[in-house]
Amino acid sequence: xxxxxxxxxxxxxxxxxxxxxxxxxxxxxxxxxxxxxxxxxxxxxxxxxxxxxxxxxxxxxxxxxxxxxxxxxxxxxxxxxxxxxxxxxxxxxxxxxxxxxxxxxxxxxxxxxxxxxxxxxxxxxxxxxxxxxxxxxxxxxxxxxxxxxxxxxxxxxxxxxxxxxxxxxxxxxxxxxxxxxxxxxxxxxxxxxxxxxxxxxxxxxxxxxxxxxxxxxxxxxxxxxxxxxxxxxxxxxxxxxxxxxxxxxxxxxxxxxxxxxxx
Numbered sequence: 539x540x541x542x543x544x545x546x547x548x549x550x551x552x553x554x555x556x557x558x559x560x561x562x563x564x565x566x567x568x569x570x571x572x573x574x575x576x577x578x579x580x581x582x583x584x585x586x587x588x589x590x591x592x593x594x595x596x597x598x599x600x601x602x603x604x605x606x607x608x609x610x611x612x613x614x615x616x617x618x619x620x621x622x623x624x625x626x627x628x629x630x631x632x633x634x635x636x637x638x639x640x641x642x643x644x645x646x647x648x649x650x651x652x653x654x655x656x657x658x659x660x661x662x663x664x665x666x667x668x669x670x671x672x673x674x675x676x677x678x679x680x681x682x683x684x685x686x687x688x689x690x691x692x693x694x695x696x697x698x699x700x701x702x703x704x705x706x707x708x709x710x711x712x713x714x715x716x717x718x719x720x721x722x723x724x725x726x727x728x729x730x731x732x733x734x735x736x737x738x739x740x741x742x743x744x745x746x747x748x749x750x751x752x753x754x755x756x757x758x759x760x761x762x763x764x765x766x767x768x769x770x771x772x773x774x775x776x777x778x779x780x781x782x783x784x785x786x787x788x789x790x791x792x793x794x795x796x797x798x799x800x801x
Contacts, residue, residue, distance in 0.1 A: 539589065539594035542599060545582065545613060545656075546601075546602070546609075547572050547573070547600065548659060562767065563765075579724040580719050581655060582598060583725060584685060585618075587722065597620040598610055602624075604623075604742075611735050617725070622742075624640055632756055632757070634762065636755040639754060643748040645670075645674060651691075652693075654717055656717060657681060657717060667715070671713070678716075679707060682718055683721045684721065691711045693708070694708055
């Protein structure tokens with residue numbers, strides 16, 4: 539089975555203090571730490587497990603800049619067979635449909651039985667997987683937390699629905715699935731493994747290689763645009779705890795006890 543995983547490089551919110559710039563139309567991006575979108579890691583791990591059981595290869599693709607090569611190398615160190623960077627200035631500012639259009643062009647020039655995405659991007663929304671499936675006219679399922687190959691061209695997938703219930707579907711291949719976090723436990727990737735693939739050449743594709751009209755993607759074609767950023771006002775009754783970590787923990791425990799949350 540040939541599997542494609544769509545991954546994204548995002549801000550590592552656990553390593554960054556996010557602040558607005560002076561104009562209030564973006565965040566301060568100097569010296570920020572980036573990493574692979576966490577839900578995409580689950581998608582890569584699931585692809586690796588399926589390939590190990592059923593045979594086949596795993597390719598990871600991202601739409602971004604040269605800096606995004608770092609997440610592709612990480613996924614190769616994780617066990618992916620191939621990685622592809624789709625990058626060009628014309629792609630900058632693409633909205634969800636623009637990214638899906640770029641990925642569609644890549645998929646149509648290759649053959650993949652199964653396409654996986656993370657359930658959502660940590661810095662965006664869970665749009666691209668469904669849009670990509672629609673553009674390709676492939677079956678699609680979201681919030682998938684179990685995948686079983688039942689026939690050569692058919693999967694049984696379980697997905698989360700409201701109220702904690704589960705829905706089981708049979709899906710024909712090729713298809714697109716968005717993978718829910720918690721479906722597996724992504725394997726650990728150490729620095730030694732990343733160093734071993736540091737010099738590996740990763741192919742980069744642009745509009746000419748993919749046959750994309752640059753006017754159909756990028757900022758000019760985007761129908762969804764981010765107007766500004768703002769820090770939400772503190773809600774009624776909110777209390778900000780100040781002090782060292784130990785002091786904050788003690789204050790938090792006292793507050794929980796006072797409000798009946800702890801006994």
